[in-house]
Amino acid sequence: MPLNIPAELPAVELLKTENIFVMDDRQASAQDIRPLRIVILNLMPLKITTETDLIRLLSNTPLQVEIDLLKASEHTPKNTPIEHMLAFYKDFDEIRDETYDGMIITGAPVELIAYEEVDYWKEIEVIFDWARSHVTSTLYICWAAQAGLYHFYGVPKYSLPKKMFGVFRHTVNDSQNPIFRGFDDEFYVPHSRHTEIRKEDILKVKDLTLLSESEESGVYIVMARGGREFFITGHSEYSPLTLDTEYRRDLGKGLPIDLPRNYYLDDDPGKGPIVKWRGHANLLFSNWLNYFVYQQTPYDIRDIR
Template structure:
């Protein structure tokens, strides 16, 4: 089954060219089927690129998925047109009465700020708490994962002296986890952050299971099994040229940045990078969607009826 997106969403044309099955809204309404409801709270500055990256992974599922694009209402992005936001995004206030099978919260370029100093922190805390009652399975990514892990589990973040930047080898610590079904014992994932969480802090929190770890960049993927929540601290969703664009941006601005680790062939920025994480990105999102489908109530109204005590 294809992913269901608005008829004129720019990502739809890109995904169609790539061979991803896309169903337009006008066609989907004729099918008598309950699609999985997936919300995407997009906190990244380039919203079109991020929504395309994530829709690409969600759209590879054999299930029909309806993607709802969400933004915080208290922040006006500088890199996305108001027309695009009005046409394709809803604020959290506009969708807060809805229930979702899955809900993704992306990273954001605010990781070096204390959480409480982010301008939309209070609204984001409200969204995090809302996921406890209105979302069956949340999926937090990069800064979104650090922010949620801090809010729910008081898992601290630490500033790095140098940016963790490149493609790093990860270790599969939970081969029996359904979220890692089909994963290799080790594999590569892009990393791009100035902060980290630490193993000893994760191990001190029994509610969190460490599924994937990296010797050089620390914990990668955590699970809160009681809440069916995943915390991904790296950018598994990145496409082939995301790190290249970040590197060239920082070089052009005269910022201190090293060549991304293990990314360009021969560490030569003049050579096109090789994507060596695509298959595991698809595996992770496919497994998450499959687990969500297997465990979510058929009736959306039943989501959140049985709520355990928050950590």
């Protein structure tokens, strides 16, 4: 997929070294087509890493996509240079009157805090509500999935006795749903979280459909509004070394952390990870873009409302 993103964004040169076709905004302006407009609300602390991971997965279909990066205006990130934020990120007020074909809302390192005590919770609630009338389909990832299910449907989250950390086997509950086109009967997804949502709470809400789950890591994908919303508890977007980085970071800080499950060759960090999720991650994002964004969005994007 030719991605229309700022030429100076760090992800551009990195992804080109991976033979991923990234079209910067100067090239895209020469194409006489309407690109899909995707906005990414990036709540992760390492924003450049998260941008790169998501852009990598959005690059896998032949459609042109225009990316806007959004931040929570009431929160100042500590792990990303302010120059990067000023150059590439927008505040919500700058896009409030815009419409988008798709939206991705990332996880955030606030899962052990009550939703109402998160410093940008009020703004997040406004953005969640705005997305329902200004976006064709939205992916809520990890904490955002839990937060969205709580905000819209009252689904609670629960603290885990220890971190759900590793790469886990998942199954599909509805193989006819287009989001799973090309999926195997079993597939793997990374998880890294201290809280969970539970199957019994999802099944109580008639407007929610549990699409995928895992015996080890529980609920994975929940769909609402016919695919206008997907709530995804894992991190299919993770690059091969993300769990390794998290593991070594926590060890270095002296935090209680187990070896990530089903991740390292022979459970030996010195041998590196075995990547089991890359193929299905690409299918997940390309299926979402194709079947729930491109095929559902109106040609005049203003008609989303």
